[in-house]
Amino acid sequence: MSGSKPYHHGNLRSTLIEAGIELINHEGAESFSLRRVCARCGVSQTAPYSHFQNKEELLAAMQDYVTEQFMRQLRGAMAAVDDPNDPRVLVEMGKSYVMFFIRNPQYFAFLFSQPYMTVNLSLDADGTDNFPPYELVKSIVLRIFGGLPRQRLEDMIISLWATVHGLASIATMKNVRYDKDWESKIEDIIWNKEK
Numbered sequence: 790m791s792g793s794k795p796y797h798h799g800n801l802r803s804t805l806i807e808a809g810i811e812l813i814n815h816e817g818a819e820s821f822s823l824r825r826v827c828a829r830c831g832v833s834q835t836a837p838y839s840h841f842q843n844k845e846e847l848l849a850a851m852q853d854y855v856t857e858q859f860m861r862q863l864r865g866a867m868a869a870v871d872d873p874n875d876p877r878v879l880v881e882m883g884k885s886y887v888m889f890f891i892r893n894p895q896y897f898a899f900l901f902s903q904p905y906m907t908v909n910l911s912l913d914a915d916g917t918d919n920f921p922p923y924e925l926v927k928s929i930v931l932r933i934f935g936g937l938p939r940q941r942l943e944d945m946i947i948s949l950w951a952t953v954h955g956l957a958s959i960a961t962m963k964n965v966r967y968d969k970d971w972e973s974k975i976e977d978i979i980w981n982k983e984k
Contacts, residue, residue, distance in 0.1 A: 802840045804830050806854045809847055810899045818903055823847065852905045855896045860921055862889045867929070874933050882926065883953040883979040884972070887960060891971055894961040901958075910950075912943040926950060952979060 808829040813821055823844050827834050841847040866885035870878045890897040900906060908920045916924040930946050937945070956978065960971050 801830075801832070801836060802850070803854070805837050805840065805847060806851050809851050810855070810895055813851075813903060814895055814898045821848070848905065851899065855893075855900055856906075856921055858893075859886075859889055859896070860925065862886075863922055863925055876933055878929055878933070879926070879949060880976055880979050882929065883949065883956075884975045886922070886953040887957045887975045888972055890957040891960045897957060897961045901954075908950075910943070910947050912939055912946065923950060 805826055809821065809826045812825055812829060816825075821844060823837050823841070824834050826847065827836060830836075837847065841850065862885050863882050866881040867873070867878055870881055872878075906920050907918070908923045909918075910923075912927070916927070926949060927946050930942060930949065934942060934945065956971075956975060959965050960967070
């Protein structure tokens with residue numbers, strides 16, 4: 790068994806989700822099964838069925854769980870800026886994006902190394918099936934800079950996404966060394982890019 794602590798009491802659903810994320814990150818999606826998740830949690834093989842019908846439901850719940858936490862973080866960053874039309878909203882969201890994954894690198898690996906979600910970069914994409922954090926950034930850019938030509942808006946959204954996603958990727962890599970404090974430097978990097 791891995792470094793996971795056996796489940797004793799509390800929220801079994803969250804414990805199964807976190808164990809599933811850990812299993813995929815350490816052993817890959819091909820090793821994923823409810824039985825193996827149960828073993829990581831130290832629960833019986835019937836325990837998850839009160840929450841999930843099958844491994845596909847658990848996988849969907851894992852993606853939703855991470856996405857919901859991520860969206861809460863981004864919305865909190867938005868709320869910290871008094872004027873919702875101030876471009877600093879995007880800077881605060883960018884900082885929040887990177888710091889969320891620095892604090893939770895297991896979520897970055899899970900979301901972006903497996904084909905569980907998609908990001909459609911097209912400005913005209915139907916947002917209903919798109920990754921919610923991307924749609925949120927898109928909606929903010931459209932609200933603040935909506936008067937720009939559509940191609941410029943699409944380029945801006947992709948550039949903003951690429952910047953913060955790239956920073957999060959670099960910051961969560963175990964073999965990358967950086968002697969500055971990420972939290973204070975993220976704003977400098979993002980703000981300088983957009984000035």
